Amino acid sequence: MRKKEKALREMDAIMNHKPLKARVFQRWQLYLLLLVPVAFVLVFNYGPMAGLVIAFKNYNVRQGIFGSTWVGLDNFKEFFTSFRFPSIMKNTLVLSLYNLVVTFPIPIIFALLLNCLHGEKYKKVVQTVTYIPYFISTVVMVGLVFQILNNRSGLYGSFYQLINGTVGPNILAEGPLFKHIYVWSGVWQGTGYSAIIYIAALSNVDETLHEAAVIDGASRWQRVLHIDIPTILPTASIMLILAVGNIMNMGFEKVLLMQNNLNLDYSEIISTYVYKVGLASGINDFSLSTAISLFNSVVNFLLLILANFTSKRLSGNGIF
Amino acid sequence: MRENFKTMPKSDKVFYVLVLLVLTAFFIIVLYPCIYVLSASFSSGTAVQSGRVVLWPVDPSLEGYKTVFNTPNVWIGFRNSLLYTFCGTALNIVLTITAAYCLSRRDLPGRGGITLFFTFTMFFNGGIITTYMVVRALGLLNTPLAVILPVGINVYNLIVAKTFIQNSIPGELLEAATIDGCSDIGYFIKIVLPLSKAIIAVLVLYYGVYHWNSYFNAMLYLHDKSIYPLTLFLREILMADQIDPSTVTDPELQARIAEAAGVIKYALIVVSMVPVMLLYPFIQKYFVKGVMIGSIKG
Incomplete structure (x- = not known):
């Protein structure tokens, strides 16, 4: 009984806005539970952020982060004036914009079409099969692309020979084709998965809207334009903000795996360059690569803010 | 209609x-x-x-x-990947669900600030170099922990779990439990966990698939082949056009490998997909659900 009274008094305290100290103390068990997850994020997410100071230093292992000398913006200057800078910047922008322009609308179109389809069973089969590729790992995906586009033994080679009678050119070695292979293999892999969210949004459309539109003589296409598309617009704008906020981080692992010496002029992007300068080449210039990486993150973050701001202005939807 | x-x-x-x-x-x-x-x-x-x-x-x-199963590296990789996936996912679930529970409690002072502490990392990060330095400083290089601990908690999944707990567990339960003298931890274990089975299934899928498929952290942090996950061996075989000859001692097997390079790759791709495909029926059931929970703004 006493226990119950005490508990009631506690509830009361919450309702009556006890002083902060008392409310914090009451919830001590929650803070205890939060301790470990917070520690993980602190060490593995904020730790690396603190480490970003080496972008402004000349880091070497012996002197450590604190002992190394400050060099101001020298690392950034070195990157911006390096002869690789224009081509890396261009590749990053071309690849990410091309990727965004193609992989953003296609899942929306796919979801809209699927929503129009008659026959629940076929719909289900199409949806289930099209998101299988999402579960293929990047390594296997790239291996698969290499195998299938092989000009001798792959699917592409077989068909080329069947049609033209000769061995096809090696498209994997042609730099200008890199972006197409990258983006369209991404469409193959990601469309079904990315469409799920739109399909879910479309399943919430008010049926009476459609019924009323049919009575007014609207064609199915008009109903797509005036009912279905407005329904998924809020979801689409959120997804667009997230996509823009991730534009400079896109597909680093996949690009890295798809690179070879023949396409490097077209496939070297900021994130792969960071990896090479910092960890993969013999140079291991931590400061320079961190500076490049920081530049990348800041640009990315600004784009996210900009996209969020624009979207809020235009449609009232934003992520923060 | x-x-x-x-x-x-x-x-x-x-x-x-x-x-x-x-x-x-x-x-x-x-x-x-x-x-x-x-x-x-x-x-x-x-x-x-x-x-x-x-x-x-x-x-x-x-x-x-036959060639794939006669390659010792495939077995080593398969075993390591299963181990990393199992341990990694278990850690992920514990961290994610406890944090999600706490953040779902509206009566937690400082809830907004703590949530921001987590979500900020979704949009800004230190990058691979400084993360590498942290892992190195902790002495985790070349240990299996290097592929498990740094990805201990995924903030996107945390938000999904928090949204689920907030929306599907009625607040009256908390009131009733508090009146009955249930502590915050007791409420979590006795009420929240049993009611969160669906979201735990979704998280197991998200994290499990992630661990099974990931390769980059392993490539950065692990050097000994004996602790490589399957994806690293896959990368070697699929990208480098051959199985490392030094690991194959039988000359007959070596000859067979040379002749069958293509078919080996296809067989390997299929073998590496088996665990995920075994989960596919569950994926169908829970995956779509998970994406939908994630789409509700928390």
Whole structure:
């Protein structure tokens, strides 16, 4: 009984806005539970952020982060004036914009079409099969692309020979084709998965809207334009903000795996360059690569803010 | 609403036929490479090398699979990947669900600030170099912990779990439990966990697939082949055009590998997909659900 009274008094305290100290103390068990997850994020997410100071230093292992000398913006200057800078910047922008322009609308179109389809069973089969590729790992995906586009033994080679009678050119070695292979293999892999969210949004459309539109003589296409598309617009704008906020981080692992010496002029992007300068080449210039990486993150973050701001202005939807 | 196809206007009929054609085309484009890989993996090495496989297996044989299963690295990788996936996912679930529970409590002072502390990391991060330095400073390099601890908690999944707990567990339960003298931890263990089975299943899938498929952290942090996950061996074999000859001592096997390079790759791709495909029925049930929970703004 006493226990119950005490508990009631506690509830009361919450309702009556006890002083902060008392409310914090009451919830001590929650803070205890939060301790470990917070520690993980602190060490593995904020730790690396603190480490970003080496972008402004000349880091070497012996002197450590604190002992190394400050060099101001020298690392950034070195990157911006390096002869690789224009081509890396261009590749990053071309690849990410091309990727965004193609992989953003296609899942929306796919979801809209699927929503129009008659026959629940076929719909289900199409949806289930099209998101299988999402579960293929990047390594296997790239291996698969290499195998299938092989000009001798792959699917592409077989068909080329069947049609033209000769061995096809090696498209994997042609730099200008890199972006197409990258983006369209991404469409193959990601469309079904990315469409799920739109399909879910479309399943919430008010049926009476459609019924009323049919009575007014609207064609199915008009109903797509005036009912279905407005329904998924809020979801689409959120997804667009997230996509823009991730534009400079896109597909680093996949690009890295798809690179070879023949396409490097077209496939070297900021994130792969960071990896090479910092960890993969013999140079291991931590400061320079961190500076490049920081530049990348800041640009990315600004784009996210900009996209969020624009979207809020235009449609009232934003992520923060 | 289902209209009758026969009575609808002609323009709608054309529209529906177009929709059906486009979707079927896309369906075939997605499905065909999958069938092709499966068929090629069951064909003979020479048939694959000469590009004779088009849809069904040519000269059906199991030589690809035999070679794959005779490669010790594949077994090592498979074992390590299973281990990392199991331990990594277990850690992920514990961290994510406890944090999600705490953040779902509206009566937690400082909840907004703590949530921001987590979500900020979704949009800004230190990058691979400084993360590498942290892992190195902790002495985790070249230990299995290096591929498990740094990805201990995924903030996106945390938000999904928090949204689920907030929306599906009624607040009256907390009131009732508090009146009965239940502590915050007791409420978590006795009430929240049993009611969160669906979201835990979703998290297991998200994290499990992530761990099984990830390769980059392993490539950065691990140097000994004995602790490589399967994806690193896959990368070696699929990208470098050959199985490391030094790991194959049998000369007959070496000759077979040279002849059957293509079919081995296809067989390997299939083998590496088996665990995920075994989960596929569950994925279908929970995955879509998870994406939908994630789409509700928390």
